[in-house]
Amino acid sequence: KQEVTQIPAALSVPEGENLVLNCSFTDSAIYNLQWFRQDPGKGLTSLLLIQSSQREQTSGRLNASLDKSSGRSTLYIAASQPGDSATYLCAVTDSGYSTLTFGKGTMLLVSP
């Protein structure tokens, strides 16, 4: 059974710092890995999708990498801003269907 772990569970940084969020998964036979953002009490916003054949994806200040063989992904956020404060969730799809297995998330607080 696939298990996804995210470290750290919470992170507090001052504005402007570059930071890395970590995600690991136990079964490397995945179709893709997605990073999501969730604001308090809200739904999920997809940030980046990395297909199993890809090594990384970039969108603006966000860069996500995938090392399938070691079961790891990182989300790099450059020049963090208070508006980046949210919970970041990592999820993998490990079947032909779209079922997502989620980590518990990293709660990020960026202080002005």
Place this chain on the structure above:
Amino acid sequence: KAGVTQTPRYLIKTRGQQVTLSCSPISGHRSVSWYQQTPGQGLQFLFEYFSETQRNKGNFPGRFSGRQFSNSRSEMNVSTLELGDSALYLCASSFSGEGQETQYFGPGTRLLVL
């Protein structure tokens, strides 16, 4: 293009009642998945529907059920509510529900069971 919509946004029920939640996917999307989010368990997969057929199911009791209509809109039903069913229920849609697609989530329905 309109996003995934869920109704109602908030619900308060008492133990033993039943509840029906609705999800309208992005236009053209035929796959709808449901997830339950609680502080203790995080996000857990409930079930997925494609073309009115349940294609995949998570590890939840039979009190949790769902259906999908010909226009791809989906409903989930929880019967005989328990306190532990209090959660944020999220639905997600994608074009065909294949593993390589991006999932788009709705804002969720927050259910409180008293």
